[in-house]
Amino acid sequence: MSAWRPLGPGATVGVLGGGQLARMMALEARRLGLRVLVLDPDPRCGAAQVADGLVLGHFSDAEAACRLAAQVDVVTLDTEHVPAEVLRAVEAVAPCAPGSEALSLIQDRLAQRRLLHALRLPQTRWAEVNDLESLRAGLAEVGLPAVLKTRRGGYDGKGQVRVQREDQLVAAWETLGRSPCVIEAYVPFDREVSAVMARGADGAVRHWPLAENDHRRHILHTTLTPARAEATLGPRARALAEAVAARLEHIGVLCLELFLLSDGQLLVNEIAPRVHNSGHTSLGASVTSQFEQHLRAVCGLPLGDTRQPRPAVMLNLLGDLWADGPPPLERVFALPHAKLHLYGKDEPRPGRKVGHVLLLGDDPAGLLREAEALHRALGGR
Ligand SMILES: Nc1ncnc2c1ncn2[C@@H]1O[C@H](COP(=O)(O)OP(=O)(O)OP(=O)(O)O)[C@@H](O)[C@H]1O
Ligand SMILES: [Mg+2]
Structure with missing residues (x-):
């Protein structure tokens, strides 16, 4: 290069x-x-x-x-x-940026798990699955309940199946086309959080406040920044993300998805070597958005300030809200502190991310309640 x-x-x-x-x-x-x-x-x-x-x-x-x-x-x-x-x-x-070497590690869940292991970062128990024998041995190693995930191509929960009982194991693998997989122990997490950061070509790093994420049916539903656990978890989560970015010699934005357990442990779920859905609050709430920051990094420009003056919540708008025609978006415009982002998709199919709403305020819990109320007003369930 x-x-x-x-x-x-x-x-x-x-x-x-x-x-x-x-x-x-x-x-x-x-x-x-x-x-x-x-x-x-x-x-x-x-x-x-x-x-x-x-x-x-x-x-x-x-x-x-x-x-x-x-x-x-x-x-x-x-x-x-x-x-x-x-x-x-x-x-x-x-x-x-990112380069092919980093990408080849990230796009294979097995290589990603091995990378986390080599860096001694905390993660759930996992095992490699290639055939019936390693499938059974893998389950014995990680225990029940488990999650079986294809090594390649997964997103928004596609390419993964939960295994509750041993007799579901083979059927789960069949639904994934018997493709090479990783089997993981299901994590009984309290919360999901993510650390979104950027690394410049010169190795400089900038972090946004920790994000608190709520998923519905494996798809991100809302993100709150800063996370309510920012003060206690922020520094630890950022150190984990930074270790990954440094190892990959990453240039650009990178997101580390994490599980928070009730005993305070943080486990890495996965690495996304790009701008991330849980970083969307930065567009409108932070001095520098993740998109500008990514451009700055890949253009070799100095990184911008990532401070966020006020709490913010992002609510994803999925195609489901368009099932019976466009939802009443006037409900968004009626909120003076809400920002509507639509992605210009011709076919708002169910499960597809069609847009998001950014809510800016002062009370994190109030913003989350408001996001839920808005979601219902738009026809969400
Ligand atoms: N081992 C696990 N234990 C508990 N929940 C899990 C586990 N793995 C995945 N999940 C749940 O499913 C969601 C999606 O899983 P994951 O991030 O692995 O898949 P993905 O399809 O690559 O998603 P993304 O859209 O983030 O790329 C997680 O955010 C989490 O809510
Ligand atoms: Mg994920």
Whole structure:
């Protein structure tokens, strides 16, 4: 990879994948005077609507990705599922962050578990599954209840099945197509939190306040920042995230998803080497959003201030709310301290992230109650 020279306004950032993360990055890039070129097979994807240009193609298409790379100053990602070999081809054309080596570790749950183990970071018990024998041995090792997860391609709880009883084990593996898996001990967590941070090309780091996350059906529902446990857990969570980012020599935003147990233990659930849904409050609530910060990092610019003056809650809007036509979004506009973000998706299918609402206030518990009330008013259950 060529030396990291600072890129400023007028430079072009290429993004592999054109979902909502690329879209919000492109919106921040426009404000900064950076140009954005997106790779996506859908010319109407959320990011293409606001980017400077689009290369038509899937992120697994190395030829198309290299065509994009030839037209930009630096390449980054909307998803960690870009095949590492595609990224290796792209790296021969333009600098990439994150790089193919880090990505190949992260996109394989087994490699990720091994990486956490090598760094001696706390995680749940896990075992590798390749065949019936290792499946049974794995369950014996981690115990019941367990969660079986495919090594590759999972997101929003897809590619994972909970195993409550031993007689469900083989059927669970069958539903995952008997693909190579990791089996994990189910964690009876009190809360889920995440540490979102950025690391610059020079190794400088900045952290946002710890995020407190509530998932529904394995999909993020709300995020509160700062987490109510910020004072007690923040420093420890940030140290864990920083250890991972340093080991990966990561450039850009990185999120560490964590489980908090009732005895105060923190266990790492997974690493996301990119801007993250639980970092969305930073867009509107923090001095520097995760999207601007990511652009700063991959452009070799100094990182911005991550302080957040007031508490904030993010409520995800899933396609389910659009099942019977658009929800009454006037309920959002009626709240003067609410900010609506829609991702420009043509088909708001159930389970799909269609947008989010940011609520700004002073009382964290009150903001969470307000998010629930708004969700119900929009037709959520
Ligand atoms: N071992 C576990 N014990 C308890 N809950 C779990 C476990 N693994 C996953 N979960 C629950 O499922 C959610 C999604 O799991 P995970 O983060 O592993 O999958 P993912 O599909 O990659 O999700 P993401 O959308 O974050 O990429 C977690 O946030 C958590 O709520
Ligand atoms: Mg996750």
